[in-house]
Every structure is written in structure tokens, then in C-alpha cells.
Amino acid sequence: MTAATLDRQTEATADHSSPALEAIDVSRTFNVGGGLFSQGKLLRAVENVNLRLRRGEVLGIVGESGSGKTTLSKMLLGLMRPTNGEIRIGGRSINGIGRPELSRLLQPIFQDPYSSLNPRKTIGQIIALPLQTHKSLSSANQTKAVEAMMAQVGLPPRLIHSYPSQLSGGQRQRVAIARALMIQPEILICDEPTSALDVSVQAQILNLLKDLRREFNLTYIFITHDLGILEYIADRVAVMYMGRIVELAPARQLLAEPRHPYSKALLGSVLTPNPHLDLPDLNLGRGFPDPLNPPTGCHFHPRCPQARPDCSTTAPTPKRDAQGLIECHLFDGEAA
Ligand SMILES: Nc1ncnc2c1ncn2[C@@H]1O[C@H](COP(=O)(O)OP(=O)(O)OP(=O)(O)O)[C@@H](O)[C@H]1O
Numbered sequence: 361m362t363a364a365t366l367d368r369q370t371e372a373t374a375d376h377s378s379p380a381l382e383a384i385d386v387s388r389t390f391n392v393g394g395g396l397f398s399q400g401k402l403l404r405a406v407e408n409v410n411l412r413l414r415r416g417e418v419l420g421i422v423g424e425s426g427s428g429k430t431t432l433s434k435m436l437l438g439l440m441r442p443t444n445g446e447i448r449i450g451g452r453s454i455n456g457i458g459r460p461e462l463s464r465l466l467q468p469i470f471q472d473p474y475s476s477l478n479p480r481k482t483i484g485q486i487i488a489l490p491l492q493t494h495k496s497l498s499s500a501n502q503t504k505a506v507e508a509m510m511a512q513v514g515l516p517p518r519l520i521h522s523y524p525s526q527l528s529g530g531q532r533q534r535v536a537i538a539r540a541l542m543i544q545p546e547i548l549i550c551d552e553p554t555s556a557l558d559v560s561v562q563a564q565i566l567n568l569l570k571d572l573r574r575e576f577n578l579t580y581i582f583i584t585h586d587l588g589i590l591e592y593i594a595d596r597v598a599v600m601y602m603g604r605i606v607e608l609a610p611a612r613q614l615l616a617e618p619r620h621p622y623s624k625a626l627l628g629s630v631l632t633p634n635p636h637l638d639l640p641d642l643n644l645g646r647g648f649p650d651p652l653n654p655p656t657g658c659h660f661h662p663r664c665p666q667a668r669p670d671c672s673t674t675a676p677t678p679k680r681d682a683q684g685l686i687e688c689h690l691f692d693g694e695a696a
Pocket residue numbers: 390391392403404405423424425426427428429430431432651
């Protein structure tokens with residue numbers, strides 16, 4: 361199949377009026393700690409998540425370690441099946457989309473590109489790999505396409521014959537981005553793509569992702585611990601806590617005026633000296649609960665400075681309003 365036929369075929373199947381990416385009531389549980397004679401316990405890593413991304417939109421996802429961000433991103437990438445619910449791309453269920461087309465529609469960029477770059481292949485070979493499965497180009501044209509993409513992501517041409525071990529962390533992340541963009545995906549799912557990099561390189565990679573978004577009208581899911589990054593790159597932000605989206609709002613609004621007590625605690629944490637490391641102590645008195653024994657009622661209530669008696673007995677239901685989504689009893693009286 362030629363590149364042109366593949367492009368036409370994808371064009372024909374993509375419905376551009378549908379959201380680029382949707383999660384509909386998506387949940388994922390894991391059975392953990394089971395042995396030969398014991399059943400194990402159910403860990404709810406992601407619970408009833410609903411998301412709709414418009415084409416060209418950047419949705420940031422933030423939350424403490426263990427809140428379910430990576431599990432959600434694996435389901436959005438089709439690498440893991442939800443226990444319940446459905447993922448849709450361009451209005452079509454992900455279950456009906458074959459692997460080659462899926463990778464043409466959406467590509468991941470992970471935190472540690474080193475582990476996903478084959479140490480025995482040159483940078484040129486690594487970046488060209490998606491072309492070999494998706495487009496039948498002559499080897500001269502492949503080299504041209506690789507050179508053009510390397511220039512686009514700011515990799516010096518001389519690195520085409522180098523191996524991953526000979527590159528800096530920032531250069532390796534650029535290789536991973538170049539490889540992901542080689543077949544012009546519509547959606548990039550970035551899981552902590554800059555957290556392994558030092559601050560100045562982080563800024564360069566963020567600028568690059570921002571420029572590429574404008575150039576290719578890319579849709580991004582951007583997972584990070586760093587709220588400063590979201591302020592820079594995201595249109596909307598979803599805050600996850602124990603597998604649930606507890607608040608979703610336009611980035612500017614959420615960062616200026618968070619509504620959920622958990623979002624407020626996260627935002628307060630940015631004021632610590634090094635927001636680029638991990639999420640620091642949230643000053644909530646208690647740490648993250650055991651996901652195998654989640655608190656009753658609202659999962660956040662034991663740490664919530666504004667908890668009321670009903671928070672420990674009744675789980676709040678998500679409320680959608682003009683500003684987005686909020687799941688907290690404090691907003692019970694407001695428009696559903
Ligand atoms: N394959 C698995 N088997 C059992 N439990 C899992 C598995 N994958 C994830 N979990 C559990 O699911 C929960 C969510 O994990 P996940 O990796 O999605 O969190 P995260 O938000 O990405 O965290 P981090 O910020 O540390 O990357 C955690 O309690 C984790 O231990």
C-alpha cells in the first residue's frame with residue numbers, strides 16, 4: 361500500500377465532526393495479592409472516567425503518584441483494555457481499529473525514552489522505523505524524510521548515524537518525539553515527557569511540543585506532576601484522585617481558582633522550592649490512602665480540610681456545569 365492510499369483510507373474513515381478522543385465511563389480494576397489459594401483484592405486504578413477531547417486540544421492530567429494517570433493513558437492508547445466503559449477515537453470504538461491504523465491515529469511519548477529506543481539501532485534507523493510499516497518509500501526518500509524530521513525537532517544532522525547511548529537525555533526525548541511524529545499521528549499521549557530532563561532542556565522540549573501542535577493541529581493528552589507545565593501548554597486540566605477525575609476545567613481557570621479542595625492542595629504544593637521534582641508533601645496531614653482499602657464516601661475526605669459529615673458516608677456525584685466538572689459535596693447545591 362502506498363503512503364497516498366493509506367492517507368486517503370484514513371481520511372475516509374476519520375469522522376472530523378466527532379471528538380478526537382473520548383473515554384466513556386471508563387474503569388480499570390486489577391486483582392492484586394492473589395495466590396494459589398487466595399482470591400486477592402480488587403484495586404480500582406481508574407473509576408468511571410469521562411473525557412472528550414476536541415481536535416487540536418491539549419488536555420493536561422495531573423494527580424499524585426498512584427492516582428491512575430498511566431493506567432488511563434494505556435487504555436487511551438489501546439495498550440490496555442478497560443474493565444468497563446469504552447474508548448472512542450474520531451467517534452469509533454478503539455476495539456474496532458486495527459493496530460497499524462491505531463498507531464497512525466495516536467502515538468505515545470513516555471517519560472523515559474531511553475528504554476524504548478533500541479540501543480543497537482542508529483538514530484536514523486529508529487526514526488525511520490514507523491515509515492517501514494506504514495509507508496512504502498524508497499530508501500533515499502526515507503532518509504530525506506528522517507533528515508527533515510530531525511531538523512523539525514532540532515536534532516543535529518550528524519546524529520543520524522549515532523546510537524541512543526551517545527545522546528543526551530534531551531536529544532533522546534527529541535528522537536522519541538521525531539519517531540512518534542513520523543507517520544503524522546493526530547493525537548499524542550505524553551506521560552511525563554519532560555520529567556527526566558533538567559529544567560532548561562524541559563523548556564526546550566515543551567516549546568517544541570507547542571510548536572509542533574500548532575504546525576500539525578495535534579491533539580495532546582499531557583500527563584504531568586508539574587502544574588507549571590500545564591499552565592504553559594494545556595487548554596483544559598483534569599485533576600485525578602484515586603482513579604477518579606475530581607475536577608476538570610479550563611487550565612487558566614483551574615490554576616487561578618481551583619474549586620475542589622484537592623486541586624487547591626495540589627496548587628499550594630507548587631509554591632515549594634522545586635516543583636519539577638515529584639509532587640511534594642501536600643500538607644494535608646495524612647498521606648495517600650491505601651488503594652486496596654479506599655476511604656468510604658468521598659475518597660478524599662480523610663485528607664480534606666473542608667470535609668463535612670456526609671463526605672465520609674456518601675460518594676459525591678460528578679456535576680457538570682459551564683466551567684467543566686466537579687465532584688465534591690461542597691458543590692452539591694450547584695447546577696448539575
Ligand atoms: N498492572 C498492575 N497491576 C496491579 N496494580 C496496578 C497495575 N498498574 C497499576 N496498578 C496500580 O494502579 C494504581 C494507579 O497506578 P498508575 O500507574 O496508573 O498511577 P499514576 O497516576 O500513573 O502514578 P505515577 O504518578 O507514580 O506515575 C496504583 O495503585 C498502582 O499500584
